[in-house]
């Protein structure tokens with residue numbers, strides 16, 4: 001029996017047939033994902049981002065093989081909130097997770113002009129985490145290193161990870177040397193890093209976490225893997241290997257941007273271990289089946305540790321804690337096989353919130369409609385394909401209603417080249433044009449009142465929309481004065 005088709009039916013038939021041909025090819029194996037989140041790595045701490053003391057040949061080589069972002073941002077200027085943004089794709093202000101875990105457990109300070117809000121210390125279970133998305137897609141999901149997103153009931157194993165090596169509620173180890181335990185901080189709290197027994201004296205935490213990661217890569221032959229490689233380095237305690245510290249001590253010169261040999265040693269150990277991971281992927285013949293992302297959870301720590309300034313984010317202003325660029329702008333390299341172009345650069349502003357929708361959509365992972373309605377990140381796929389593409393995403397926002405060595409409570413917006421900071425006490429407002437003033441040295445708020453008013457309005461609208469928690473006036477503090 002002959003059959004007649006209308007034109008639309010013919011087109012539909014052709015499409016189905018072509019898809020059928022495509023499906024006849026061997027099914028492509030799902031890509032592995034290696035997400036390397038370095039702790040407190042500053043924007044200019046790597047050779048490929050302008051470091052002048054630190055030697056990072058392996059990461060520089062990855063950079064040559066990747067898409068490098070010049071304007072990538074952590075969603076927050078400190079650890080826990082940014083890590084929460086990676087796991088959920090949601091702004092820390094909306095999550096009500098705006099300070100690091102340990103501080104969220106303590107009563108806010110009462111000796112300052114403002115009393116910061118009480119915020120969540122644990123990542124709630126109603127979120128569909130990035131790890132759960134991978135897990136439901138049949139991936140082997142492994143978290144290594146720093147977690148910092150909650151107490152035992154909120155550990156990686158309860159947020160979608162099959163494996164957790166070393167992740168706890170603490171933001172840093174007592175020491176980077178085996179057995180990775182000891183008394184830490186002014187409270188002399190005993191800290192430890194679990195799942196890392198059987199080591200030898202002198203063993204170094206950054207090396208050991210890589211050993212563990214390599215074992216996971218080697219044994220993940222039946223499933224693709226999602227490796228959440230959260231190195232504890234280069235956070236305090238600033239402890240490099242003695243031989244590397246000696247090497248950098250000899251390389252110190254006047255006028256260098258970076259001047260801490262212990263820190264430089266930590267950066268080199270990080271670099272060596274990123275090199276080891278990449279070598280392993282090559283040896284397993286899966287480098288081109290693995291998405292590699294390397295970034296940091298906030299800007300470099302510019303305060304002192306054991307008497308020495310830790311790092312500098314120059315030419316960016318300030319560092320960890322602050323909403324100036326030095327506190328939030330971070331290195332970001334993405335090597336996505338057959339998608340990114342080697343040695344390419346993007347100047348588009350992106351944030352750690354973007355990893356969630358990008359990975360979920362591009363790798364076709366299971367998703368949750370309700371969760372995704374709350375996601376603030378943008379799918380970067382078109383940008384990964386063509387780094388000169390504009391995302392047309394609108395402004396990025398930050399909200400830090402707390403104190404730190406580098407800042408008072410503050411919120412911020414970046415809209416195109418304009419960046420505005422609004423301090424919560426005294427209504428101090430600063431406006432910068434990042435295109436001509438990357439160091440945020442010239443406050444243009446008075447010179448450009450209209451832009452200032454527009455950005456203030458956008459910031460206020462966003463704060464309302466995400467129900468951002470605000471600090472309150474400390475009347476007791478006023479009385480004392």
Ligand SMILES: [Ca+2]
Nearest residue numbers: 039040079297
């Ligand atoms: Ca950090």
